[in-house]
Amino acid sequence: MKIKFTHILLLLIALIIGLSSCQKQSVSKSSTSTQTFSSSAVTSAGAIAVSLASGSTDTVYVVGCYGRHDKTDSVAFSALPSAIGTYLTANYSGYTFKKAYAITDSVKTVVNYIVLIKYNSAYVGLKFTADGTFVSVLEQRAKPDLKGQGWHHGGPFDNRDGKHRDTVAISALPTAVTTYFKTNYPTDTLLHASVTPDTTYVLISKNNGLFATAIKANGTFVKRVQVDKHIGKHTAMAEAALPAAITTYLTTTYPGYVFDKAFSYSQGGTLKGYAVSITSNSTKYVIVFDASGTFVKAFAVH
Secondary structure (H helix, E strand, C coil): HHHHHHHHHHHHHHHHHHHHHHHHHHHHHHHHHHHHHHHHHHCCCCCCCECCCCCCEEEEEEEECCCCCCCCECCCCCCHHHHHHHHHHHHCCEEEEEEEEEEEEHHHHHHHHEEEEEEEEEEEEEEEEEECCCEECCCCCEEHCCCCCCCCCCCHHHHHCCCCEEECCHHHHHHHHHHHHHHCCCEEEEEEEEECCCCCEEEEEEECCEEEEEEECCCCCEEEEECCCCCCCCEEEHHHHCCCCHHHHHHHHHCCCCCEEEEEEEEEEEEEEEEEEEEEEEEEEEEECCCCCCCCEEEEEE
8 A cells, every 4th residue: 555655646746747847848938939039030020120228129029011022221201201291290299200111012112111100108110101191000019929929928018918907997096197187177977097008097088079088197187189079978888899890990900909998979879980999009099980980080199
């Protein structure tokens, strides 16, 4: 009996060590993925590196910038189509221009422009056509995630796991934020709140229309936009309940986006449209659609 018990005990110890080894291998695979990174991953992802701080190494890439046989050439802001500057001023007020690239095909014809800006301390990469028409906000990825799903737990884009960790209960808002909001917008009804990486709170409220207001944790006002002017009923809705046209637009225009909240609005029982709050990389947007799911307007809130 003692021999059998000893054998069983040894087997159990071996099993525990084996499981521990498997767990360590799993962790090390994630943490050392940068060691297996190759330049071919950059090309296959159509990626351009973004240096997050002066003197730092490139740790983030904007992806989907170019095709396999395209070329990239740096261009000055003054060389860009005027439509690009107009778009940036209208949609990213206060932005700082960082870099721009002309994307040329095999016969050296410009097919796209890639523009990198800094907006509210976060980098935004945008793609435009050769004539300056906006195409999309480019997804960003960390170097180890250029291949695969585009994020890993604990990484800079960990919120892509869909767990909505940036959602904040209205009752849990900092006192300074609540005080500022109630003092300045006493007739607004708060519907939803979320927080950005730089601890700015984005509040969605209604008051003869839908509003998005950004306030820092210490109560400092940042921005307020009127999303719509509809005097009617605003109803929260799930992402899965949105029209297919909206989902397609968001996936195409904001690849890698994270859904935050959506509202439908109606007047007299008639559906008028939708407002969808998302995060694209590190920027909060509210996108407006009409009743058919056709894009109307986008607001970069913070």
